Amino acid sequence: MAASGGTSYRNGATSRNSLKLDKPFSANSNPKSSLKSKSLPNSALRRSSPASLGAAKDDGAVPGRVRVAVRLRPRNTEELIADADFADCVELQPELKRLKLRKNNWDSDTYEFDEVLTEFASQKRVYEVVAKPVVESVLDGYNGTIMAYGQTGTGKTYTLGRLGEEDTADRGIMVRAMEDILAEVSLETDSVSVSYLQLYMESIQDLLDPANDNISIVEDPKTGDVSVPGASLVEIRHQESFVELLRLGEAHRFAANTKLNTESSRSHAILMVHVKRSLKGKDSTLSSDIGGNSHLVKTLKPPIVRKGKLVVVDLAGSERIDKSGSEGHTLEEAKSINLSLSALGKCINALAENSAHVPVRDSKLTRLLRDSFGGKT
Ligand SMILES: Nc1ncnc2c1ncn2[C@@H]1O[C@H](COP(=O)(O)OP(=O)(O)OP(=O)(O)O)[C@@H](O)[C@H]1O
Numbered sequence: 001m002a003a004s005g006g007t008s009y010r011n012g013a014t015s016r017n018s019l020k021l022d023k024p025f026s027a028n029s030n031p032k033s034s035l036k037s038k039s040l041p042n043s044a045l046r047r048s049s050p051a052s053l054g055a056a057k058d059d060g061a062v063p064g065r066v067r068v069a070v071r072l073r074p075r076n077t078e079e080l081i082a083d084a085d086f087a088d089c090v091e092l093q094p095e096l097k098r099l100k101l102r103k104n105n106w107d108s109d110t111y112e113f114d115e116v117l118t119e120f121a122s123q124k125r126v127y128e129v130v131a132k133p134v135v136e137s138v139l140d141g142y143n144g145t146i147m148a149y150g151q152t153g154t155g156k157t158y159t160l161g162r163l164g165e166e167d168t169a170d171r172g173i174m175v176r177a178m179e180d181i182l183a184e185v186s187l188e189t190d191s192v193s194v195s196y197l198q199l200y201m202e203s204i205q206d207l208l209d210p211a212n213d214n215i216s217i218v219e220d221p222k223t224g225d226v227s228v229p230g231a232s233l234v235e236i237r238h239q240e241s242f243v244e245l246l247r248l249g250e251a252h253r254f255a256a257n258t259k260l261n262t263e264s265s266r267s268h269a270i271l272m273v274h275v276k277r278s279l280k281g282k283d284s285t286l287s288s289d290i291g292g293n294s295h296l297v298k299t300l301k302p303p304i305v306r307k308g309k310l311v312v313v314d315l316a317g318s319e320r321i322d323k324s325g326s327e328g329h330t331l332e333e334a335k336s337i338n339l340s341l342s343a344l345g346k347c348i349n350a351l352a353e354n355s356a357h358v359p360v361r362d363s364k365l366t367r368l369l370r371d372s373f374g375g376k377t
């Protein structure tokens, strides 16, 4: 579900952003409130309206700047028992790319998405529909971002971060993306390097080396590039070493057991994959006349370096404090999570409305993603 177009962005490159959204398939989870409230922009969820997200198709803007997919996860055992006596309040219409929320017997709301993935969608299908086009554009030298947003316990970490060690069919977007990248690049001439960070209570930490704490964000005033020089940058040459890094990162990530998810992520995890490709410049042959003799002169053009950045963001889930049962420190975490999600929502909203001002300064999460949003404001 990558952007089909793209936005003119720095050095003639293009920023392609992609937002992923996971929702629970649960009749008693009040999906309506989680869909329409919190930080997810209303404009990101098109209510029975054909307008395109990101940049409206009919306003002359670039289409597909932000694309949104919804994935429903299967009910878990608890939900199956609890929901047994209730009719489904969520109905998916994948062929129409719509999700219908039944408010009561006679009233419902309908939302349109760029992709609708049912609870039967495999990890492979989700990757192909949501992430593969973004990965392909990164290989072409663009910046691309895939984010999973949604209420706690809805399957964001499952969708993005699953390593699939027991069953390869379970592999999530991060693992599949690297597989595709490594298959495409040439290790002699190209380089692939990753940083893996977490943003916890407004502080950035290195998931690959927790000793690197409180990392600062550096923004290049000229190019608008965002970098985190304090974080480890590890060159990847083999898929196995990447999976090993993900495992290491996962072990350092803050998680807690809440009423809604036994393994609830309490930080936002941000994987940055830098792909630098060297494209051989075309040699040209010129004919020159030296001393009355005609010679063929070969000019060697320097290789063109093409850089792309893939950012995969596994957001901590938004939560209703009353439902998650967060208290004490976990409550403070939840407040911080909800705050940065709301800042992110405002930025997505601004992008979706093609607004000239994207308020990236409101949180570290949005500052970190600044060059993924495109534009310089
Ligand atoms: N598509 C799916 N198929 C089967 N199980 C799933 C699926 N999606 C999620 N799950 C299971 O649901 C539970 C919650 O998923 P996960 O931890 O990914 O949620 P989350 O959205 O990351 O939550 P949080 O915001 O609290 O971190 C996990 O046990 C996970 O294995």
Ligand SMILES: [Mg+2]
Residues within 6 Å of the ligand: 156, 157, 158, 263, 264, 265, 314, 315, 316, 317
């Ligand atoms: Mg999670």
